[in-house]
Amino acid sequence: MSTSPAPDPEPGHPASITSIAAEAGVSVPTVSKVLNGRPDVAAETRARVEGLIERSGYRRRRARQSSRPALVDLVFHEMNSVWATQIIRGVERAAAEERAAVVLSELGGAHRPPGEWFDDLLARRPLGVILVLAELDEEQRARLTARSIPFVFVDTAGEPPPGVPTVGSTNWAGGLAATRHLISLGHERIAVISGPTTVLCSRARVDGYRSALESGGIPVAPELVRYGDFYVNGGYSHGMDLLTRPDRPTAIFAGSDFQALGVMRAAGELGLSVPGDLSIVGYDDLPVTEWIGPGLTTVRQPLPEMAATAAQMVFTLARGERPAVERIDLATELVVRQSTAPPRG
Amino acid sequence: MSTSPAPDPEPGHPASITSIAAEAGVSVPTVSKVLNGRPDVAAETRARVEGLIERSGYRRRRARQSSRPALVDLVFHEMNSVWATQIIRGVERAAAEERAAVVLSELGGAHRPPGEWFDDLLARRPLGVILVLAELDEEQRARLTARSIPFVFVDTAGEPPPGVPTVGSTNWAGGLAATRHLISLGHERIAVISGPTTVLCSRARVDGYRSALESGGIPVAPELVRYGDFYVNGGYSHGMDLLTRPDRPTAIFAGSDFQALGVMRAAGELGLSVPGDLSIVGYDDLPVTEWIGPGLTTVRQPLPEMAATAAQMVFTLARGERPAVERIDLATELVVRQSTAPPRG
Structure with a gap:
């Protein structure tokens, strides 16, 4: 039967x-x-x-017309912000076109042993797996490959292994554009707060920042380069530290919109006005940037498009075809709003 | 085999x-x-x-030990905020305990015909279905029942049909507590901005508000009772309208934390300080309330617990057992922070 x-x-x-x-x-x-x-x-x-x-x-x-319903696995290391929602929506959209359902897992927050989770993933035989800042060890990759279950990474933490399809965005160019914008307004003391050093995109953004300063003839001050977590508290604590320095920066480029919110909060508590006393640039362009005044100048990261691209790559691979490109970085874009202005004085 | x-x-x-x-x-x-x-x-x-x-x-x-991997379907009408993330995490947690994977769908935003989506859902034979502010018509309910696929609603929009398990929270008590808090601070001109009139929980919260006013001997002013969408813009536009009245309210009880952010923004643009000129109470207690100053007084809705309870009910029903109670409302709780204070004067 x-x-x-x-x-x-x-x-x-x-x-x-x-x-x-x-x-x-x-x-x-x-x-x-x-x-x-x-x-x-x-x-x-x-x-x-x-x-x-x-x-x-x-x-x-693969029997594409089999009676088994098509599933695609979407795996987050951690899923705790609107950032994740943007990714989910992009995958949902692409999966709907292929009439596949999306199975969602969160590894960092889930209360299930990773080995058991991986066995269950294999047992449900998904068309493919999309991993967001989540890693697979070599054995797991081999077990997926042996079963012809393709996998694609979105925004890898470390350098992706060769031949593993990856979708990201132009982090270096984003860091460059944000910093150039601040330089063009006349800022010279510009700090950067990025994500963890262990995450590739954090380092790429800081490198873009450095390049912009260097090509603008501004020396990089090591005390103004910070790494932390991508959340509000990371922005708040580094912001507090930077803004209470006697030679405080006149502009801060934050590694995420959440960090930018934290910096804004620190500025508010110190009685500094934005953008009068401090210019702030965020990263991501999440809906959160619209909620608070002043509107946040930020680097738009095309999260739903990145997610949809990753899903389409998985479906292409599942049909036994090779995608045209295996490593795609979608373009970032500077969105100028009200949180940046020329420095005082 | x-x-x-x-x-x-x-x-x-x-x-x-x-x-x-x-x-x-x-x-x-x-x-x-x-x-x-x-x-x-x-x-x-x-x-x-x-x-x-x-x-x-x-x-x-149900052959619980079958080789088919266990799935549970989580269906949102719309999934566009941290609100949804809280629900997803609650379901993930409960599903992990049962070693089931979570299939996620968004109906309002998905680009797939609802009929096709429902056929695919039946074909993957989930252990059960959890619906968040999403509806099933009578035929869909009958088709699930015929296949012994249980379904549980979280926060129904309309009155749930009799016998359909539902998990919600004590919306009426939440509206009552928020309004009593404002009355106890000395406010008399208190406005309410709730969600759409078509959503049951919006009406329950407004009824709690009315009861608190009436038991406090304060007449309900119809011009201070507003319904809109649950998002920032809904709060902003009603907030602007209320706060530019000559007899503007001294306190606003918002139907969601996002609406409260919109009200805060309107107050900021009008040069009104919070809580000096205006007290604001939100609803939900999302992480968003921690990001902005002043800290938002709000009604905590236990979203992850509601979601986990719904998932546990689905698993109980999938085992062929009846849950102890078919209609559960988890308790809401007033969380007092800095956005509320006695009125000026």
Whole structure:
């Protein structure tokens, strides 16, 4: 009654499920169980079969018209702001076009063991996996590859492994544009508060900031370069520290709109007006920037488009095609509002 | 190899898949296809079988240990704020405990036809469905019931149909507490800005407001009772209108923290200080209230707990048990911060 799950090899690929079973010394149904992520296979057998599958270059053909409903997994390291909502909406939109449903997981906040979570992911056989600032170890990547489940990263924390499709945005250019805007207004003491040093995009934005200063003939003051978390408190505490210095900066470029809110709060508590005493540039262009006065000058990061692009790459890969480009950075854009002005004096 | 999907009737229930097939004049596999949401059944046949399933009181027994991975569907009417993130996290937490994955859909914003979306939902056979301010029509409810897929509403817009499990919060008590707090500070001209009149919780909060005024011996002024959308703009436009009246209110109770932000913005633009010239109470207690100064006095709505409770009800129902209570309202709580103070004068 059910469509048989036994997959055929692709034309041109000599490896078949039968030859893999023979080489592994197991039955064809056992190989099929491994491919389908069924738990009732001994760990050692599973590892042996997976290794053979990977080395053989075997690719299962996906029955796109199968009765099994199409799922795509969206995995966040942490999902605690409107930032995440923007990503979810982009993936939802792209998935709707493919008539796929979105399964959402949060790794950092979830109360489930990562190994169990990964086994369940394999068992539901998604069309593909989209990871947002979440990582996969080498074994997990190999297990997905062995099952022809493609995966795409959005905004990797570290350098993505070669050949792994990644969607990001032009962080370096964003940092450059924000800092150039402040220089063009006449600022010279410009601080930057970025995200954690361990996250690639934080470093790219600071490098853009440095380049803008250097090409403007302004020396980089190490005490004005800060790294912290991307949330309001990170902006608040660094902002407080920077703004209580005797030689306080006249402008601060924050690594996120939330950090910018924190800086704004610190300025408010110190009785400094924005943009009169302090210019502030944010990053992301989340709806939050519209809620508070003065309107925040910020670097727009196209989050829904990044997410939709990642989803489309997953669907392309799931059809057995290669995407045109494997590493895409969508353009950032400076949005000038009321939080920046020439320095006083 | 696979566990047979043919379900047995529950003890005490005379209807079986065989008797339903006989009565409908179709084969047993056809009834099974209807139960499994397979598309290859004529619409007329499907309707006849579903009608018989429903009338017969047939309940399939769920094979909880099946190889099919457990899914729970979380459906938003609209998902565009941190409000939604709080709900998602609550469901994620409860789903992790049951080792179920969360499938997320947004109906208002999704670019997929609702009929197609619902067919796909049936086809993936979730353990259950959680609906947030989203509705199901009678036919959809019948189709879920026929397949023993339970559904629970979080914060219904309209009056939930009898017998449909619902999780909400004590909106009336929240409106009462917020208004009593303002009265106790000495306010008499107190406005309320609530959500749309079509949403049940908006009306409950306004009724709580009215009760507090009446029991405080303060007449309700119709021009101070406003309904709008729950977002920042709704608060801003009603706030502007209220605060430019010659007899402007000295306090405003807003229907959401976002509306409260909009009111705060309107006050700022009119040069009114908070809480000096105007006291503001919000609703929800989202993280957003911590970002802006002065800290917002608000009514805490336990969103993650509401979501987790709804998910637990779904899992209870999926096991074929009845939840202890079918209609749960979790308690709201007034959180007093800096945005409220005695009126001037």
